[in-house]
Amino acid sequence: MKRMLPHVAALGAGLMIIAGSCSRQNEATLTESGLDPAKFAGEYNGKPTALYTLANSNGMEACITNFGGRIVSLMVPDRDGQPRDVVLGFDSIAAYFPENNQTDFSAAIGRYANRINQGRFVIDGDTIQLPTNNFGHCLHGGPTGWQYQVYDAEQPNDSTVVLTMHSPDGDNNFPGNVTAKVTYTLTSDNRLDIAYEAVTDKPTVINMTNHAYFNLNGDPLQSITDNELYVNASTYTPVDSTYMTTGEILPVAGTPMDFTSLRVIGERINETDFEQIRNGNGYDHNWVLDTKNDINVPAATLQSPSTGIVLDVYTDEPGIQVYSGNFLDGTVTGKNNKVYNQRTGICLETQHYPDSPNKPEWPSTVLRPGETYKSHTVFAFSTDKK
Template structure:
């Protein structure tokens, strides 16, 4: 079975950490608070382990520091313009928690829920939670699950599912921040990234998509070949944009998404997903943020790659739909493989 321990309490309820172990020293630590990925220990090309996801030492920092580190986010992750949309002819208003915009499910989204452990084994943990009708303004009572598992090949699979009793919209994401040199090891601007995306979504000054879908050719968003993340930035804030995935879906139902590589350590991840887009965010908000092992995270301390339905899809009918109806199951899968690059 997974190693499960109590690490503290929130609102009088125990918060648990569950640890999974994989080949080559792979270790995954998960929290019931926000069904989140708290630690991910991966070997470099010489077998030395480092924790490659950002997080906190103190349980209260998980609650107060923001940034959604490692969390399962929803009900609708990313942004909805003005916190408003129309669903089946009904005007819906959801929580406005980023200026006038809705972000990552609102101020009490899935990231702040105290999830329960529904099942666990040596190779998986499944978290469960519920979102009542009207929570943060959303229609429909939703039940959801997030499963983390280490598969037979030593990859990490994250699977998020949901069901509803009334038509709603849903877009659950995992919001881990990666630094392949190890959390707290400086910025990620020199780490290499390639993304299987031929188009991107331009945004306005609120970071809301304009509705256009543009080719990446000749722009800072062209990651079709492996290149340093910081080699070409779209502005001083770095990246916080959706890239539209273009690789075909494979027989396992997943499409290739990206490759990321730290050229110094050789740590490398490849990622595939069921979703049509990936939000690349380079962590511009970090500012001496308390991290793990006494580290402080500065600007660009990690990059997030959130596979997803497109931001503001409920207001853009030409974007992939996020509507979930009764009797349907929402299912979002991300798969990470770890294969160090040779020297």
């Protein structure tokens, strides 16, 4: 898609904002969620950014930027047919830049989602040392992971956008030239389908996910602790005080980690006498899914009693990270000038288990030349019609 880039104004080294729309939308037209596409037409490290809008006939809309492959807004009808924005985010592209906000809001994470212990792993006898950016570990691909880079974008139709990342050998010290694709598709039955692919020219590790902060109440001034959660998992991977998996896989039964039936999120989230709640400052753990990599079996369900919006998560991944927004602290102001306080969003990140490169007994994340990494996740929306 050819883009016109008029009126360039420099804001600093490697960063520019462009007054003009790079999206498919007319620059005078706001999205259903109230976003102005012109505020997403910019440039970061020499690459253009834009806002891409997907819509269906049911009143659902997904707005996605190629900066970090982020879902900026996601409009979903509630039980009364009123569309509500159910993800946290910002009103402009500049607000997403790491110079302004160090957040992972709704990003397509790569190369490696979650943590790698001390940023170190061994592949084919070679020790790889990654940058450490979280309690001495490498988190979400390092300090300049793909959530802080610009994907190339193509929008072949009104329901699909394809984002491509060309990650050079040595990107955050990861080996191999990697080409990765993230394809977002909004279906006629209110599903946001996310398909990931990657290839490499050297042995490397890949673990991609989406880091959406969901608030099915449609109002980030309301906590997600009144929402109900189901996770199709009888076990989970506990963590130490630095959020690193210990290598154990423990049963959820009889603990605050048990979401094998719908349970109010806030029911046991503050039971700090349980070590894992204390270590995670709430929920920030990987659940080992019982779905056997079958994308037709629900991995998790989240629902809001106030709006009736239901989110079913389907994936072919073996795990899901549930993060209850414990470190949101009111210092970030998002869309519509609303402050994001603690637990105003919940993440359901489909994934391989954290630190799998250092735990050979767990499903492998190694990708070799000639192979294609594939991962598939579906966020399916409906209402309870109460």
